Amino acid sequence: AQKVTQAQTEISVVEKEDVTLDCVYETRDTTYYLFWYKQPPSGELVFLIRRNSFDEQNEISGRYSWNFQKSTSSFNFTITASQVVDSAVYFCALSDTGRRALTFGSGTRLQVQP
Amino acid sequence: NAGVMQNPRHLVRRRGQEARLRCSPVKGHSHVYWYRQLPEEGLKFMVYLQKENIIDESGMPKERFSAEFPKEGPSILRIQQVVRGDSAAYFCASSPEDPHNEQFFGPGTRLTVL
Numbered sequence: 001a002q003k004v005t006q007a008q009t010e011i012s013v014v015e016k017e018d019v020t021l022d023c024v025y026e027t028r029d030t031t032y033y034l035f036w037y038k039q040p041p042s043g044e045l046v047f048l049i050r051r052n053s054f055d056e057q058n059e060i061s062g063r064y065s066w067n068f069q070k071s072t073s074s075f076n077f078t079i080t081a082s083q084v085v086d087s088a089v090y091f092c093a094l095s096d097t098g099r100r101a102l103t104f105g106s107g108t109r110l111q112v113q114p
Numbered sequence: 115n116a117g118v119m120q121n122p123r124h125l126v127r128r129r130g131q132e133a134r135l136r137c138s139p140v141k142g143h144s145h146v147y148w149y150r151q152l153p154e155e156g157l158k159f160m161v162y163l164q165k166e167n168i169i170d171e172s173g174m175p176k177e178r179f180s181a182e183f184p185k186e187g188p189s190i191l192r193i194q195q196v197v198r199g200d201s202a203a204y205f206c207a208s209s210p211e212d213p214h215n216e217q218f219f220g221p222g223t224r225l226t227v228l
Contacts, residue, residue, distance in 0.1 A: 035216070045157075045205065045219040091156060101147050101159040101170060102207075102217060 002027050004094050006105035013082055014113050021077045021108045023092030029053075032096035034068065034075045039107070040088040048090075051075065082112045116141065118208050118220035119188075126226045133193040133200070135223045139208030146189045147217060148181060151203040163189060196227045 003026040013019045025034065036048040049059065051068050059066045063080045079086055089109045093102040119138040127133050139146050144165055149157040162170040163183035174181070178196075183189040193200055203224050207217035 037219075043203065043224075044221045047216050047218070050216055099170070100145075101162050101173070102149075102157075103159065104149075104156040106156040 002094050002096060002099055002103040004092050004103055004105035006090075006092055006108050008108045009106070010109040010111070012111040012113060015084060016081050018078060018080050019082050019110065019112075021079075021090050021092075021110070023075045023077065023105060025073050025075065025092070025094045027094060027096045029096035029098055032094060035093040035095075035102065036066070036075075036077050037091045037093065037104075038088045039091065045091075048077075079110075082110075084112050084114050086110060087112045118206055118218050120204075120206050120220035120223050122223060123221060124224050124226070126228060127196045128228050129197055130195050133196050133225055133227075135191040135193075135204050135206075135225070137189040137191070137206030137208075137220060139189070139206075140210075140218050143208035143210050143218070145209045145211075146183050147207045147209075148189075148191050149205045149207065151205060151222075153202070157205060160191070193225075196225075198227050201225055201227045 005024045008022055032053045034051045038046040038048055049066055056068050065078045067076045087110060089107045091107045092105045095102050118140055121136050125133055146163045148160040150160055151157045159173040161174050161181045165183055166185050178194045180192045203222045205222045206220045209217045
């Protein structure tokens with residue numbers, strides 16, 4: 001069975017601070033895919049990244065970076081120099097060969113204060 | 115280059131009425147997924163469809179809910195005899211042939227049951 005855990009319900013930081021959002025996953029498959037989505041206050045879901053289980057390279061995109069560690073089943077997301085516009089709920093999600101639909105974590109609400 | 119379209123964006127129904135939610139996937143996408151987001155919660159998978167076929171409905175409530183994705187036209191999620199607990203945001207996503215690609219999400223339909 002699949003499971004995604006985002007233990008941090010809510011995080012509040014001050015602008016320009018770095019912040020890391022944790023994601024721990026469970027799956028029995030050796031082939032699986034991990035995703036991060038952002039849900040701003042307007043409510044839509046914005047795709048941020050997809051990783052497959054065979055690619056453990058960390059990725060950086062501007063102020064965003066992702067740390068994928070199979071040994072700890074974690075796929076953490078770091079925002080460097082946070083901005084007020086980063087305030088949103090962030091969801092980590094998983095799919096595998098047994099279940100193509102996404103299994104979402106419960107989300108982490110990030111508040112960036114000016 | 116239209117993305118996933120959902121309508122209506124907001125829907126108000128009284129208890130006992132029917133709700134019909136429509137989803138037009140990205141042009142060329144043959145896979146459609148429906149997810150439900152209860153207030154202050156993460157997204158939960160409901161059903162996965164390909165054209166004219168239901169592939170996985172393991173997340174659908176057994177009664178009152180049905181979904182279709184006809185050969186022509188949008189995918190429809192139908193909720194019969196709505197109850198207050200059905201109040202939620204319903205998101206549709208579509209993906210191209212390789213279902214582990216990014217799932218493109220629509221803006222959601224917010225259903226309120228009075």
